Amino acid sequence: xxxxxxxxxxxxxxxxxxxxxxxxxxxxxxxxxxxxxxxxxxxxxxxxxxxxxxxxxxxxxxxxxxxxxxxxxxxxxxxxxxxxxxxxxxxxxxxxxxxxxxxxxxxxxxxxxxxxxxxxxxxxxxxxxxxxxxxxxxxxxxxxxxxxxxxxxxxxxxxxxxxxxxxxxxxx
Amino acid sequence: xxxxxxxxxxxxxxxxxxxxxxxxxxxxxxxxxxxxxxxxxxxxxxxxxxxxxxxxxxxxxxxxxxxxxxxxxxxxxxxxxxxxxxxxxxxxxxxxxxxxxxxxxxxxxxxxxxxxxxxxxxxxxxxxxxxxxxxxxxxxxxxxxxxxxxxxxxxxxxxxxxxxxxxxxxxxxxxxxxxxxxxxxxxxxxxxxxxxxxxxxxxxxxxxxxxxxxxxxxxxxxxxxxxxxxxxxxxxxxxxxxxxxxxxxxxxxxxxxxxxxxxxxxxxxxxxxxxxxxxxxxxxxxxxxxxxxxxxxxxxxxxxxxxxxxxxxxxxxxxxxxxxxxxxxxxxxxxxxxxxxxxxxxxxxxxxxxxxxxxxxxxxxxxxxxxxxxxxxxxxxxxxxxxxxxxxxxxxxxxxxxxxxxxxxxxxxxxxxxxxxxxxxxxxxxxxxxxxxxxxxxxxxxxxxxxxxxxxxxxxxxxxxxxxxxxxxxxxxxxxxxxxxxxxxxxxxxxxxxxxxxxxxxxxxxxxxxxxxxxxxxxxxxxxxxxxxxxxxxxxxxxxxxxxxxxxxxxxxxxxxxxxxxxxxxxx
Numbered sequence: 039x040x041x042x043x044x045x046x047x048x049x050x051x052x053x054x055x056x057x058x059x060x061x062x063x064x065x066x067x068x069x070x071x072x073x074x075x076x077x078x079x080x081x082x083x084x085x086x087x088x089x090x091x092x093x094x095x096x097x098x099x100x101x102x103x104x105x106x107x108x109x110x111x112x113x114x115x116x117x118x119x120x121x122x123x124x125x126x127x128x129x130x131x132x133x134x135x136x137x138x139x140x141x142x143x144x145x146x147x148x149x150x151x152x153x154x155x156x157x158x159x160x161x162x163x164x165x166x167x168x169x170x171x172x173x174x175x176x177x178x179x180x181x182x183x184x185x186x187x188x189x190x191x192x193x194x195x196x197x198x199x200x201x202x203x204x205x206x207x208x209x210x
Numbered sequence: 211x212x213x214x215x216x217x218x219x220x221x222x223x224x225x226x227x228x229x230x231x232x233x234x235x236x237x238x239x240x241x242x243x244x245x246x247x248x249x250x251x252x253x254x255x256x257x258x259x260x261x262x263x264x265x266x267x268x269x270x271x272x273x274x275x276x277x278x279x280x281x282x283x284x285x286x287x288x289x290x291x292x293x294x295x296x297x298x299x300x301x302x303x304x305x306x307x308x309x310x311x312x313x314x315x316x317x318x319x320x321x322x323x324x325x326x327x328x329x330x331x332x333x334x335x336x337x338x339x340x341x342x343x344x345x346x347x348x349x350x351x352x353x354x355x356x357x358x359x360x361x362x363x364x365x366x367x368x369x370x371x372x373x374x375x376x377x378x379x380x381x382x383x384x385x386x387x388x389x390x391x392x393x394x395x396x397x398x399x400x401x402x403x404x405x406x407x408x409x410x411x412x413x414x415x416x417x418x419x420x421x422x423x424x425x426x427x428x429x430x431x432x433x434x435x436x437x438x439x440x441x442x443x444x445x446x447x448x449x450x451x452x453x454x455x456x457x458x459x460x461x462x463x464x465x466x467x468x469x470x471x472x473x474x475x476x477x478x479x480x481x482x483x484x485x486x487x488x489x490x491x492x493x494x495x496x497x498x499x500x501x502x503x504x505x506x507x508x509x510x511x512x513x514x515x516x517x518x519x520x521x522x523x524x525x526x527x528x529x530x531x532x533x534x535x536x537x538x539x540x541x542x543x544x545x546x547x548x549x550x551x552x553x554x555x556x557x558x559x560x561x562x563x564x565x566x567x568x569x570x571x572x573x574x575x576x577x578x579x580x581x582x583x584x585x586x587x588x589x590x591x592x593x594x595x596x597x598x599x600x601x602x603x604x605x606x607x608x609x610x611x612x613x614x615x616x617x618x619x620x621x622x623x624x625x626x627x628x629x630x631x632x633x634x635x636x637x638x639x640x641x642x643x644x645x646x647x648x649x650x651x652x653x654x655x656x657x658x659x660x661x662x663x664x665x666x667x668x669x670x671x672x673x674x675x676x677x678x679x680x681x682x683x684x685x686x687x688x689x690x691x692x693x694x695x696x697x698x699x700x701x702x703x704x705x706x707x708x709x710x711x712x713x714x715x716x717x718x719x720x721x722x723x724x725x726x727x728x729x730x731x732x733x734x735x736x737x738x739x740x741x742x743x744x745x746x747x748x749x750x751x752x753x754x755x756x757x758x759x760x761x762x763x764x765x766x767x768x769x770x771x772x773x774x775x776x777x778x779x780x781x782x
Contacts, residue, residue: 112279
């Protein structure tokens with residue numbers, strides 16, 4: 039919808055003088071595409087992890103916004119091989135930590151237990167555990183805050199505001 | 211049609227040829243076609259049509275697979291291009307990739323290029339400050355370069371001419387070192403920028419003005435802009451993607467379509483210029499040798515006048531590669547100075563600070579511009595131990611603080627909260643560098659590119675004058691920010707940042723009065739080959755502290771006017 043109205047603005051601005059490119063009507067939220075360099079079970083686990091970090095309440099959580107897919111894509115495409123290995127090893131570590139603490143898989147734990155597992159990893163003597171949680175947490179926050187849902191509904195993002203005011207009172 | 215016996219040479223003959231379709235080439239095309247000349251515009255890259263060839267321009271941030279960040283495979287393969295701030299997921303397709311167009315770095319130089327119709331005018335940062343007499347008569351006064359053959363008065367009417375057509379927003383500030391132009395309404399300054407400006411006026415007795423930058427945006431389009439099919443800037447600040455509104459000036463949205471409308475322009479894309487053809491009998495240039503970017507086939511095109519607007523270093527390359535018996539070292543290069551005296555703008559350092567006040571105010575909307583601190587050093591007299599000075603960009607923003615502590619619902623709650631932090635300001639230095647013979651480009655004797663054209667060797671570096679200037683910028687800006695009540699002042703010099711990333715390279719084919727010390731006369735004609743004009747960054751005798759693009763535009767329009775007059779008199 040945002041996109042349509044923006045395109046409409048262009049057309050209105052010129053009274054239809056310009057021709058619209060073919061891609062203008064082709065976009066869907068899914069066009070970013072799915073990534074998969076992890077086995078499905080690992081992808082599920084990552085989904086539960088990002089959901090633990092930013093859970094669903096009366097608003098969507100990270101998993102339903104597919105933030106885990108975003109995290110995977112960033113690690114796969116932008117972060118290089120060491121980060122890809124850290125991700126795979128970190129996921130193993132999550133389940134090991136859950137097994138040690140609660141003798142069950144992370145995905146079988148309830149929310150307080152899951153949070154406890156992540157806290158334990160952050161405080162662990164193993165730097166890899168801490169770094170893994172920080173990596174996933176940072177990517178979760180980045181992905182969540184830059185999702186269409188968050189930018190449109192929370193940040194009221196407007197691609198083309200058409201103005202700039204240098205001094206506006208903060209609305210309390 | 212195919213059965214007709216076509217006179218091939220006639221078909222390849224024009225009144226004028228323009229090499230390059232970027233910011234100055236676009237102006238050459240517009241002016242020459244506007245004066246009735248059948249003009250061939252040669253572009254080495256692909257066509258980029260206004261709007262239809264801006265594939266990312268309407269994409270929302272979340273539609274980019276990596277939120278704008280470049281995949282590692284691409285940054286690894288393109289270390290040079292990747293250092294440019296605008297080489298991001300939304301605009302990387304407009305930048306030259308390292309491997310495709312190699313060059314030799316005798317000294318580290320990040321050469322940022324845009325090989326397509328419109329060139330870098332698509333991705334430029336759009337600062338358009340006029341130069342002043344302090345810039346044009348600077349060399350004569352300070353003795354740091356040769357004397358310019360023109361003064362501000364020569365070019366002032368041409369500044370007005372191009373400003374009115376391109377659309378430049380700005381405030382009339384009445385500053386001798388930064389002349390006012392034909393402005394559309396200025397952008398607003400932010401509270402803290404205004405505060406800084408007021409404090410500077412008070413503490414330095416109006417000798418250190420802080421103003422809103424002048425930039426090529428249609429803040430209020432005039433009939434001439436609407437006639438170009440351009441509309442009002444929508445404050446997106448996504449300009450590097452190409453603007454669907456034509457809100458900022460680019461060759462694609464403005465000069466090239468205008469030239470095309472005359473019916474006199476032939477635009478040939480994928481045409482790599484090899485050299486300019488010099489005819490010994492006629493004692494002038496007769497055309498341009500072109501290599502097809504894809505088939506590698508060579509073809510010659512002919513014209514009475516030739517405008518070289520390939521962008522500074524490539525214009526140098528083409529002239530150096532234009533060898534003949536008369537000019538064995540490159541066209542017009544009797545004095546051996548072609549390719550030398552390359553200079554640039556020193557963008558190596560920045561400074562940042564915070565202000566704890568103004569907590570009841572924020573900015574709203576988006577501004578594709580920043581405030582600007584015109585040169586205040588050595589303007590009216592030499593007052594430091596370095597030559598020339600620096601201008602600076604200056605911008606203030608209220609930053610959103612995001613509390614990322616915690617995990618789970620508590621984290622989510624804090625992410626939803628809007629908490630404003632302190633005002634933060636940043637400033638980047640734009641220092642004038644001294645044109646020196648030791649800063650040069652030359653043809654590599656052995657290495658060639660994919661089209662068999664010699665690769666360019668670039669040997670350009672900072673000098674002591676630049677180091678002194680950086681130190682002074684740190685000292686003066688620290689003092690100025692302290693005076694204005696800022697805290698947490700931090701300088702960020704990057705000694706490893708090579709020249710080139712400023713994308714303000716100039717010189718090599720400099721203008722001057724004396725053919726012994728310069729390549730071009732005051733009309734941008736090669737002293738020794740009068741029907742070849744060089745009007746892009748290559749022609750600059752010195753570099754000023756102001757952004758150079760507006761001056762390239764004005765010089766081009768002025769030279770084109772002269773060229774046509776001379777041609778009609780039969781002098782070319």
